[in-house]
Amino acid sequence: MTELAAVRREQLKPPVVDIGVIGWLHKNLFNTWYNSILTVCMVVVLGLLLPPLFKWAFVDSVWYSSAEACHDIDGACWSVIPHNIRFIIFGFFPEGQEWRPALAMFLLLALVVYSRKRSRWQSSLGCLWAVSLTVMGVLMYGGIFGMPVVETSQWSGLPLTLMLSFFGMVAAYPLGIMLAIGRRSRLPAIKSLCIVYIEMIRGVPLISLLFMSSIMFPLFLPEGISINKVLRAQVAIILFTAAYIAEVVRGGLQAMPRGQYEAAESLGLTYNQTLRLIILPQALKIVIPPTVGILLSAFKDTSLVVIIALYDVLKTTKVTLSNPKWTGCSTEAYIFLALLYFVFCYAMSSYSRRLEKELDTSY
Amino acid sequence: MNEREVETGVVKSGDPIIEIHGMHKWYGDFHVLSDINLEVQPREKIVICGPSGSGKSTLIRCINRLEEHQRGQIIVNGTELTNDIKNIEKVRAEVGMVFQHFNLFPHLTILENLTLGPIWVRKKSKKEAEATAMMYLEKVDIAEQAKKFPGQLSGGQQQRVAIARSLCMYPEVMLFDEPTSALDPEMIKEVLDVMIGLAEEGMTMLVVTHEMGFAKSVADRVMFMDDGEIVEQNRPDLFFDNPQHERTKLFLSQIL
Numbered sequence: 251m252t253e254l255a256a257v258r259r260e261q262l263k264p265p266v267v268d269i270g271v272i273g274w275l276h277k278n279l280f281n282t283w284y285n286s287i288l289t290v291c292m293v294v295v296l297g298l299l300l301p302p303l304f305k306w307a308f309v310d311s312v313w314y315s316s317a318e319a320c321h322d323i324d325g326a327c328w329s330v331i332p333h334n335i336r337f338i339i340f341g342f343f344p345e346g347q348e349w350r351p352a353l354a355m356f357l358l359l360a361l362v363v364y365s366r367k368r369s370r371w372q373s374s375l376g377c378l379w380a381v382s383l384t385v386m387g388v389l390m391y392g393g394i395f396g397m398p399v400v401e402t403s404q405w406s407g408l409p410l411t412l413m414l415s416f417f418g419m420v421a422a423y424p425l426g427i428m429l430a431i432g433r434r435s436r437l438p439a440i441k442s443l444c445i446v447y448i449e450m451i452r453g454v455p456l457i458s459l460l461f462m463s464s465i466m467f468p469l470f471l472p473e474g475i476s477i478n479k480v481l482r483a484q485v486a487i488i489l490f491t492a493a494y495i496a497e498v499v500r501g502g503l504q505a506m507p508r509g510q511y512e513a514a515e516s517l518g519l520t521y522n523q524t525l526r527l528i529i530l531p532q533a534l535k536i537v538i539p540p541t542v543g544i545l546l547s548a549f550k551d552t553s554l555v556v557i558i559a560l561y562d563v564l565k566t567t568k569v570t571l572s573n574p575k576w577t578g579c580s581t582e583a584y585i586f587l588a589l590l591y592f593v594f595c596y597a598m599s600s601y602s603r604r605l606e607k608e609l610d611t612s613y
Numbered sequence: 614m615n616e617r618e619v620e621t622g623v624v625k626s627g628d629p630i631i632e633i634h635g636m637h638k639w640y641g642d643f644h645v646l647s648d649i650n651l652e653v654q655p656r657e658k659i660v661i662c663g664p665s666g667s668g669k670s671t672l673i674r675c676i677n678r679l680e681e682h683q684r685g686q687i688i689v690n691g692t693e694l695t696n697d698i699k700n701i702e703k704v705r706a707e708v709g710m711v712f713q714h715f716n717l718f719p720h721l722t723i724l725e726n727l728t729l730g731p732i733w734v735r736k737k738s739k740k741e742a743e744a745t746a747m748m749y750l751e752k753v754d755i756a757e758q759a760k761k762f763p764g765q766l767s768g769g770q771q772q773r774v775a776i777a778r779s780l781c782m783y784p785e786v787m788l789f790d791e792p793t794s795a796l797d798p799e800m801i802k803e804v805l806d807v808m809i810g811l812a813e814e815g816m817t818m819l820v821v822t823h824e825m826g827f828a829k830s831v832a833d834r835v836m837f838m839d840d841g842e843i844v845e846q847n848r849p850d851l852f853f854d855n856p857q858h859e860r861t862k863l864f865l866s867q868i869l
Contacts, residue, residue: 507716509712509714509716510716510718512679512710512712512716513710513712513716513717513718514718515679515705516677516679516705516708516709516710516779517705517706517729517730517734517778517779517782518702518703518705518706518730518734518782519702519729519730519733519734520698520702523733527729527733528718531720532718532719532720535720609720611719611720611762611763611764
């Protein structure tokens with residue numbers, strides 16, 4: 251009886267109109283009359299827009315011409331990128347020394363990529379990071395092994411952008427977590443300190459923080475003592491991002507049911523162990539999507555350092571375009587820059603989605 | 614447990630493992646527990662029943678300081694519960710607790726749920742902790758699920774894991790806070806069977822439950838609470854056949 255039923259069920263296939271290309275089209279593009287109209291409109295709009303865009307970018311365009319040749323064509327003048335790539339990427343880093351920031355960036359990215367697997371998160375990886383960061387610092391600053399010293403005022407372009415955002419994120423994340431925990435503390439002094447900090451930082455724009463760090467802060471220092479400008483910008487970015495992280499993490503902490511605390515405490519775990527082993531791993535996982543949102547905007551916000559005269563990759567591009575030879579090519583240069591930012595942002599967001607999936611324990 | 618006093622049904626023997634003297638607790642102005650006096654002998658099994666809001670859960674949660682009492686004394690295995698956090702952690706490690714909603718750690722595997730306490734609180738090696746954990750998982754008949762996550766188990770299985778998690782700490786006393794009330798009917802038995810097995814091995818148990826069958830067959834003493842007071846306590850046969858107080862009679866007539 252049951253065997254028969256099983257056989258009969260196996261023979262029943264879904265109706266043909268529901269599967270295959272036609273089924274997909276019907277379900278996704280033409281399932282109602284208004285969706286059909288939308289589909290047709292979109293096809294028309296794309297049909298009008300895409301061919302000219304394609305023609306501009308790929309057919310009428312030039313890739314390696316001189317600046318003068320660009321004036322005579324209708325298409326994109328991509329030549330602006332190869333002609334100026336050295337300055338866009340490395341900015342004022344001394345000529346002939348470009349291999350040093352290039353190697354440092356490569357080391358950083360390679361390590362980030364290597365660290366993506368959770369099974370590799372061990373103390374040996376921590377040592378590897380410590381060593382590599384030192385090597386990167388030596389590469390950038392020089393002064394030994396026959397490498398001439400390059401002052402931080404000459405650090406610019408992509409290395410500067412990557413450095414400000416990498417350290418900004420890496421330092422702001424734990425600081426934000428501590429602020430979030432502090433804000434939930436039972437000790438009134440710690441709690442109010444954290445609230446004041448978070449609300450004050452969130453109440454001002456990043457630009458004003460950068461201004462303060464670069465113009466006002468030195469006024470308070472005793473004569474003769476000065477703190478590096480890049481470092482000051484870096485600290486401002488960290489402090490700013492941490493306040494936002496803190497509020498997101500606090501949301502995650504509040505989402506944790508009381509039963510988790512009680513179960514951990516009734517095993518005899520201390521408060522710190524409860525936080526570290528039970529609460530934070532779950533709370534941080536819940537808030538991965540908004541955290542990544544904040545990290546992405548922190549990454550892009552590093553371009554604001556131009557207002558304190560640091561030359562990040564956006565500013566070096568602008569400088570390139572201020573050369574009269576290339577002024578007409580701003581669209582092309584900015585498209586290139588947009589792609590550059592997009593690659594990093596997309597890598598981060600797709601990694602976060604993978605991490606979420608890995609950490610999913612079907613609860 | 615040598616002699617039993619028939620009048621009160623209280624087991625009298627050597628030193629009690631839990632002593633509560635004149636204990637009061639308030640939530641704000643609300644008097645949840647009023648003048649609680651209780652002595653629990655080692656190996657004794659006590660079932661606490663009563664209408665909802667009578668303070669029975671709060672009482673056992675005071676015993677491992679998940680709730681704070683404001684007056685009176687609670688002494689667990691020779692340690693008095695005060696604000697001293699070291700004492701509280703010591704008592705919690707000796708007292709196992711099973712919750713209504715299991716409260717397993719969803720981000721850890723079943724095995725990791727069981728080894729967490731032994732490794733971090735008892736400072737056992739990972740290997741030793743895992744051996745103990747597997748032994749108790751065998752005991753609650755769930756060893757084949759060790760590598761799974763709590764979310765992949767049924768409610769009854771999760772509750773059995775929760776019991777095993779407490780047992781891995783080698784507790785002196787086990788507290789059960791309505792362990793079967795969140796379960797589907799067909800899963801209640803598998804959890805009760807584990808608890809009966811535990812009782813037979815001589816574990817000291819305080820159980821808040823509405824399972825009167827369990828109370829009749831396992832308990833040494835049944836306690837009825839209402840309105841934050843212990844109204845009546847007796848041996849189960851006497852408690853069910855011959856309740857002394859009107860409130861007890863009313864309660865029993867409603868649930869039996």
